[in-house]
Amino acid sequence: xxxxxxxxxxxxxxxxxxxxxxxxxxxxxxxxxxxxxxxxxxxxxxxxxxxxxxxxxxxxxxxxxxxxxxxxxxxxxxxxxxxxxxxxxxxxxxxxxxxxxxxxxxxxxxxxxxxxxxxxxxxxxxxxxxxxxxxxxxxxxxxxxxxxxxxxxxxxxxxxxxxxxxxxxxxxxxxxxxxxxxxxxxxxxxxxxxxxxxxxxxxxxxxxxxxxxxxxxxxxxxxxxxxxxxxxxxxxxxxxxxxxxxxxxxxxxxxxxxxxxxxxxxxxxxxxxxxxxxxxxxxxxxxxxxxxxxxxxxxxxxxxxxxxxxxxxxxxxxxxxxxxxx
Amino acid sequence: xxxxxxxxxxxxxxxxxxxxxxxxxxxxxxxxxxxxxxxxxxxxxxxxxxxxxxxxxxxxxxxxxxxxxxxxxxxxxxxxxxxxxxxxxxxxxxxxxxxxxxxxxxxxxxxxxxxxxxxxxxxxxxxxxxxxxxxxxxxxxxxxxxxxxxxxxxxxxxxxxxxxxxxxxxxxxxxxxxxxxxxxxxxxxxxxxxxxxxxxxxxxxxxxxxxxxxxxxxxxxxxxxxxxxxxxxxxxxxxxxxxxx
Numbered sequence: 001x002x003x004x005x006x007x008x009x010x011x012x013x014x015x016x017x018x019x020x021x022x023x024x025x026x027x028x029x030x031x032x033x034x035x036x037x038x039x040x041x042x043x044x045x046x047x048x049x050x051x052x053x054x055x056x057x058x059x060x061x062x063x064x065x066x067x068x069x070x071x072x073x074x075x076x077x078x079x080x081x082x083x084x085x086x087x088x089x090x091x092x093x094x095x096x097x098x099x100x101x102x103x104x105x106x107x108x109x110x111x112x113x114x115x116x117x118x119x120x121x122x123x124x125x126x127x128x129x130x131x132x133x134x135x136x137x138x139x140x141x142x143x144x145x146x147x148x149x150x151x152x153x154x155x156x157x158x159x160x161x162x163x164x165x166x167x168x169x170x171x172x173x174x175x176x177x178x179x180x181x182x183x184x185x186x187x188x189x190x191x192x193x194x195x196x197x198x199x200x201x202x203x204x205x206x207x208x209x210x211x212x213x214x215x216x217x218x219x220x221x222x223x224x225x226x227x228x229x230x231x232x233x234x235x236x237x238x239x240x241x242x243x244x245x246x247x248x249x250x251x252x253x254x255x256x257x258x259x260x261x262x263x264x265x266x267x268x269x270x271x272x273x274x275x276x277x278x279x280x281x282x283x284x285x286x287x288x289x290x291x292x293x294x295x296x297x298x299x300x301x302x303x304x305x306x307x308x309x310x311x312x313x314x315x316x317x318x319x320x321x322x323x324x325x326x
Numbered sequence: 327x328x329x330x331x332x333x334x335x336x337x338x339x340x341x342x343x344x345x346x347x348x349x350x351x352x353x354x355x356x357x358x359x360x361x362x363x364x365x366x367x368x369x370x371x372x373x374x375x376x377x378x379x380x381x382x383x384x385x386x387x388x389x390x391x392x393x394x395x396x397x398x399x400x401x402x403x404x405x406x407x408x409x410x411x412x413x414x415x416x417x418x419x420x421x422x423x424x425x426x427x428x429x430x431x432x433x434x435x436x437x438x439x440x441x442x443x444x445x446x447x448x449x450x451x452x453x454x455x456x457x458x459x460x461x462x463x464x465x466x467x468x469x470x471x472x473x474x475x476x477x478x479x480x481x482x483x484x485x486x487x488x489x490x491x492x493x494x495x496x497x498x499x500x501x502x503x504x505x506x507x508x509x510x511x512x513x514x515x516x517x518x519x520x521x522x523x524x525x526x527x528x529x530x531x532x533x534x535x536x537x538x539x540x541x542x543x544x545x546x547x548x549x550x551x552x553x554x555x556x557x558x559x560x561x562x563x564x565x566x567x568x569x570x571x
Contacts, residue, residue, distance in 0.1 A: 074437065081439035086471040124373040125439045287377060326537075 020252070022051055024259040028272070029294075032056040032254045033279035034133070034162070034194060034214065034241035037095070038076075038084055043320070044244070044251040045091040051255040054294040055094035057283060058084060059133040059162055062102045064246050070114035073101075077122045085127065094294045096283070098132030098162045099123050106146035107138065116149060123157050129286040130154070132162025133194065136173045139166065147177070151184045159286050161186065162212075165195045167219065174200045178207055192282055195220055195243070201229060205237060210282045214243040215253035223257040227264045235273035239282065329424065329454035332398045337452065340393050341415050348384040348408045357412065362419040365430060372416055372434060372442065376409040384408050400483025400512055401451045413445035418452055428458055435462060440471060447477040450484035459484070464493040467500055475504060479511050486513020495522045498547070499529065508543035515550075523551040527560065534563050 030053045037045070037058050048056075058080055067073060080097040088095035099122045101115045122128060131154040136143050154161045161181065166173040174193060181191050188208035196204055196211045197220070204211040213229065214220040221229075226240060242253035250256065258275045262268070283289055318325075346354050356378055360371040371378075384406050394401060403411055417434075420427060431453070435446055447466050450459050463485055466478045478485060479501050485494065494517050501508060508514060526548050530540045545561055552560075559568035 078437055078439075082443065083471060085440045086473065090472075121369065121437050124370060126373070126376050126441060127439065 020256050021259065022255065024262045025052065025255055025271075028052050028255075028258060028268075029054045029276055030254045030258065031276045031279045032241050032251075033192075033239055033283060034059055034212065034243045035251060036061060036243070036245040037088060038079065039246040040244060040251055042087075042091075045088065045093060046317070048251050048255075049091045049093055051252050053093060053254065055096065055280075055289075056088070057096045057098060057129060057162075057279070059098045059164075060100050060102065061133055061164075061245070062104045066105055066108065067111070070111060070118060073115050074118055074121075077118070081122065081125050081127060096127050096129045096289065098130040098160075099128050100131045100134040100150055100162075101146055102133060103135050103137035103143045103147070103164060103166075106143045107140055109142050109145075112142065112146050116146065119150075119153060123153065123159060127288055128159070129283040129288045130160040130162050130192075131157070132192075133164040134161065135164040135177050136166045137164075139169065139173055139176070144180070148180060148184060151181060151186060154190075155184065155186060159190075160283055161191045163191060163193050165193060165200065170197070171199050175203065178204070178209060181209075182207075189282075190285055192239075194241070197221060198225065198229065201233060201238075205233060208237075210237045210239065210278070212279075213238070213240045215240055215257050216243050216249050218248070223253065223260050226257055227261055227266065230261060230266055230270060230274060231264075235270040235278070237278065237282075238274050239278040240274055241279075330418075330452075331456055332452075334418065334454075336397045337394070338415075338418070340390055340397065341411070344384055344386050344390055344403070345408070345412055345415060348382070348386075349379045349412070353379045360416070362416065363422055368416070368420060368430065369434070372413055373439075375413050375416070375445075376441070379408045379412045381407045381409050384411050398452055400481075400487075402481045404481075406448075409441065410445045410448060413442065414449040414452065417446070417449045418454070424455060424458075427454070431459075432462070440473060443469075443471070443474045444477040447474060448482065450478075451482060451487075456484070456488060460488050460490075460493075463489060464496070467493065467497050472504065475500065475506065479506055481510055481512055483512045486511075486517050491517075491519060491521065495519070495525055498522055499525060502526070502529070502541055502544060505541070508541065508547070514547065518547055518550050520551045523548045527552070530560065531565055534565065 030051070032048070032053055033056070035056050035058060037056065060077060060080060063076070077099055080099070085095045099119065101112060101119070106112050123131065131150050134147055134150045136147065151161060163177050163181070165177060178188070178193065182188070189210070192210040192212050193204045194212040195214045201211050213226055215223050215226060220243070230238065240254055240257055242249060242251050244251040244253065254275050258271050261271045280289055280291065345357070349357070361367045362371070384403065386403065391402070391404065394403065417431065420430070431446070434442065438446055447463070450463055453459060463478065466474060469475055479497065485497055489497065498511070498514070501511060526544050530544055533540050545557060549557055556568045
């Protein structure tokens with residue numbers, strides 16, 4: 001969940017940008033552990049697959065405007081494990097999700113109560129790798145209440161937790177999120193604190209939590225700053241994501257940042273950890289991630305009549321540079 | 327629970343045999359202790375199936391296939407993954423009243439994950455009260471998830487047995503439109519009808535006008551209600567001489 005600024009407020013930095021040269025990281029595999037694909041086009045899926053993204057996690061979040069009924073939540077959660085999962089598979093990208101009641105909508109208490117009732121229907125489903133994204137936005141009493149309730153749910157289900165940290169009063173909001181998680185008896189190793197920055201990272205790592213960084217223009221991390229973070233803190237328990245959504249964001253943030261790290265002399269091992277393996281290690285504590293599933297051709301259940309062609313059909317390519325649409 | 331149009335005990339016995347031969351003893355022990363009359367346990371087991379049973383392809387003998395086909399003609403489970411078969415088996419276990427059963431199954435459909443939906447639609451031919459699932463089957467044909475469509479269309483005897491002509495014709499059109507393997511559709515020939523052929527020929531003409539090809543299977547279906555000479559003209563794009571313009 002991103003975007004607290006208006007588009008008009010944004011200043012595009014002057015100067016000629018460096019071109020993204022994928023060849024720096026050609027052949028590498030990437031895992032984007034936070035990206036809202038329901039808001040993205042098939043072009044994005046295609047570009048992500050081309051850039052080496054083999055799997056992703058789509059956290060349940062706010063849709064840009066508040067929902068007014070529990071069925072809207074139910075349909076949204078269903079789409080995360082149904083239609084969106086299929087859409088992703090057509091591009092050879094393995095789609096996982098986290099399920100939860102986001103902090104903004106926790107403030108509608110009457111509705112939040114009903115949402116809490118349907119959550120158990122979804123959290124045990126195949127490919128649900130955590131409770132998320134939950135945490136604080138405004139840091140209200142209602143947010144506190146449903147954050148705690150969902151931590152208990154995660155504990156009961158043995159699932160990792162993906163925590164959104166607020167834009168405003170970020171440092172204290174992040175500290176408070178961690179304090180409450182520990183108060184509820186969660187192992188910090190099961191908790192991924194998201195949207196970190198230079199101000200929050202040290203404490204998150206020192207306390208044993210996973211530190212996720214969102215590479216998102218204007219409001220979150222830029223990837224040059226990210227390179228400096230990895231230089232300073234190394235690669236242990238650090239992961240990056242795009243959190244690409246309906247705002248101005250970049251679904252290629254993970255491969256682009258990997259390329260920038262490579263150009264800045266960060267070792268391939270460290271790049272692999274922060275752009276692929278760490279996220280898998282953290283979220284596979286759900287028991288729901290099997291790297292063998294990333295390559296669709298080795299998924300036995302995807303075979304039909306001994307044919308390894310993906311059932312349901314791989315999407316055909318179109319030539320975007322052509323004026324002709326046939 | 328009554329309402330099965332076939333010998334449920336016999337089907338249960340052979341499916342149990344196949345499942346026991348396909349999953350680990352630990353998974354089998356877990357499976358047998360699930361209280362399928364308890365709604366929460368039933369939903370939970372359905373959702374958790376792959377993590378308990380794995381997703382390998384089932385082991386089934388030629389003899390078991392024959393027995394299955396004798397008990398429930400047209401029902402096949404060849405090449406199914408174990409989690410799919412185990413879910414289908416789970417769905418026919420509850421011994422509860424009809425209204426409650428219907429609500430539970432509908433709830434699973436409306437909250438279904440992709441492979442859960444595949445299992446649910448695959449189960450249509452063996453669910454009790456077959457008359458209850460006609461609308462659900464027609465709804466499934468509106469899905470755009472390839473795997474779900476295939477679960478309804480391929481080697482599934484339920485649609486041909488239960489759908490009315492409109493819904494059946496929609497299934498065939500959707501299959502052609504989404505490049506499905508037409509020969510895998512159960513009842514393709516038996517349910518063929520003049521209205522369907524009109525729809526197919528109209529589609530072929532539209533494709534021809536757009537400079538696109540059609541699956542040759544379309545002509546095989548159309549042949550039943552179309553004079554051979556006309557069909558040949560149309561196949562070659564001579565719509566005027568076929569009198570279809």
